[in-house]
Amino acid sequence: MLPKTPAKGMRDFLPKEFSLRQQILTTIQRTYESFGFTRIETPAVENIELLTSKQGGDNEKLIFKILKRGEKLNSAENGELCDLGLRYDLTVPLARFYSNNVGQLPGVFKAIQMDNVWRADRPQRGRYRQFMQCDIDIIGEQSNLAEIELITATMQTLSNLGLDNVTVRISDRRLLNALVERCGFEEEQKSSVFIALDKLDKIGVTGVMQEVEAIAPGKAVEFVNLINRITSSPDPFRRCTEELGDYLPQEVKQNLEEILYVTGKTVKNGNVVFDVTLVRGMGYYTGTIYELSVSGLGISVGGGGRYDKMIGKLTGQDVPACGFSIGFERIALLLSERNMQNTVNRGAAVLVDKNIEPDGIVAVMESCRNVRQNSNVTLLKKIKNFNFQIKQLKEQGYESIYEYKNGAFNKID
């Protein structure tokens, strides 16, 4: 017997599940389009060189690699068995897309991507090996108008999905850099300190302190105290700028200040706050970084940042770029739990005799033709256990059920 279940960590979507997911995707796309974003698509499969170009951080360890075919496999040099892979995110393919199509794209390009990505991760609740990502990116806009639009549009999207009490936490990679310089860490210690700080949620202040002490003995207390003074202040951003003084470049300060000011006014369904402890894993961020959380859920439901150097890796010429990715699967799970009791309206069902004559089918089909311009009609043969069939159809969400008999439609339910 063949395997009936989907591949490990992957899912089948039944009609009701699919319908909810599609409704969410439609709302996301429509809202982003209202902000001038347009949807594009790249293939699920990319050349392995692109996927392993050190842009993807730890995700590169999780690539599903595709075996070479035919002659290429037989003559594989250096044991290189694979030439393709499944994308693990939508940002690296977007950078390739932009490089490939720049001549046909506007100077400031606002892209929507809503597509599956694949990661050979250990499956667990809410984490899958094929999952949907919803990204918006603005390529070609150097100023913080990009960040402001990305945050405002994303918060409007969540509002249209019925999600309120959303918080965007925001910081900047350059501010993090100022922070560790202010504490006197060496250049080569910086990224390890960031990794330690990134774990604050999981390992707590004591855990961070221990890890930092291991990286740079004698500096952990000062570092953690500085973080504590900032986070416990009534105005963490102001306190942070005071603590960092000249370590923090003026442009970085002004950039964050403006984003916090403007989005504080344009965002209505939550708030945008400075968070000095925000790091975000991906190595490609060069400036602003931000993360989304929904009140009541401990976990992040999205995030993004500025990655001004990635496209240059492909083209040799840097282009400013900034993105925001919504954690679609977590949002879909949240909304499906809220809507669990709702049934879908499936329209009408028409039941015909098991031995209906061809002319009867023609008559039913003709009667349905006009109705189908505006609503749904499913045609089914009656089964022996008629009452059971009616019950099942009602459970499936059919609003009205008709029986076609002797040339007439009789409403049963």
Next chain:
Amino acid sequence: MLPKTPAKGMRDFLPKEFSLRQQILTTIQRTYESFGFTRIETPAVENIELLTSKQGGDNEKLIFKILKRGEKLNSAENGELCDLGLRYDLTVPLARFYSNNVGQLPGVFKAIQMDNVWRADRPQRGRYRQFMQCDIDIIGEQSNLAEIELITATMQTLSNLGLDNVTVRISDRRLLNALVERCGFEEEQKSSVFIALDKLDKIGVTGVMQEVEAIAPGKAVEFVNLINRITSSPDPFRRCTEELGDYLPQEVKQNLEEILYVTGKTVKNGNVVFDVTLVRGMGYYTGTIYELSVSGLGISVGGGGRYDKMIGKLTGQDVPACGFSIGFERIALLLSERNMQNTVNRGAAVLVDKNIEPDGIVAVMESCRNVRQNSNVTLLKKIKNFNFQIKQLKEQGYESIYEYKNGAFNKID
């Protein structure tokens, strides 16, 4: 420098291309839904055992196989390097889906699938290594109501897409069997004769004759003459049934007769005709088979048939099943060529000063908020070459362009 182009045989879709494809998909889905079909989704990746279970015919030679990971790869037995693969069609995954979820599905299940499939084929015009398939299937309906609905719904879909003069050619695998029995071919010669007949389009009558002669010397002339008598008759179906006599089971004759009669009346944008030369490649068909062609295009733009034995391979219990697959890529190409000159309405563009103050951005964002409930507004910074920017925006499809200055919106175009 990294590769900028998509992987071989795969495509990037720019906003305008994506938009056309999405419009087509929306029309297809809405029309099929009006006939009571509901959309489902299966993962792109399936276990390799399923994909290589001899259901897919020659497509199994074109599978993109995914390398095992970690320990599994190191301890690979018998040199089995792969445990997963990308699906090459939507029918084999549907059979698995049905087996996996049968307890939650209605007795007669009408499914829509619109998803990518992958085949490591030699790329050429109109043939890609990642492409979209649109399938509808009815599982659990034994009678030809299934075929009638599949054909009527598909023709209505094509009509809603603006495609008229479509022809469905129809036959039955059991009729083909009667045909070769009538000519006295041996059991083991049958499938080779079908393969030869299937090439009629490409190699012509003489080619078919030569191939059949090579399979069963002395029988080719009779076979080809029989085919010719049927195809050249004013009523090929009647002629065929007369020629086949008792070789053709009465139920097969009646089945085709009814489908031709009913769809002859329910289909308004084309016709449904019997074609004795229709074979269709896939090995899994057990009864009715059909193929779609659009007037003016020589090629098939879709097809399908009944495959009553496939689900049994997974569950041990046969379930009647019947499907119709639209050749989405060919239809999208046809429609894009027709719509080439059309531009998309992108809504309004608002241009702001390069050095706009934060309060200015807040004011613009607030003004756009209500407009965005019903239409699209993109916000952009003015560039030095203002006239060029306006020209570009018009070309991109912006219907109205505003300049925001000193607290007021001035319509430029």
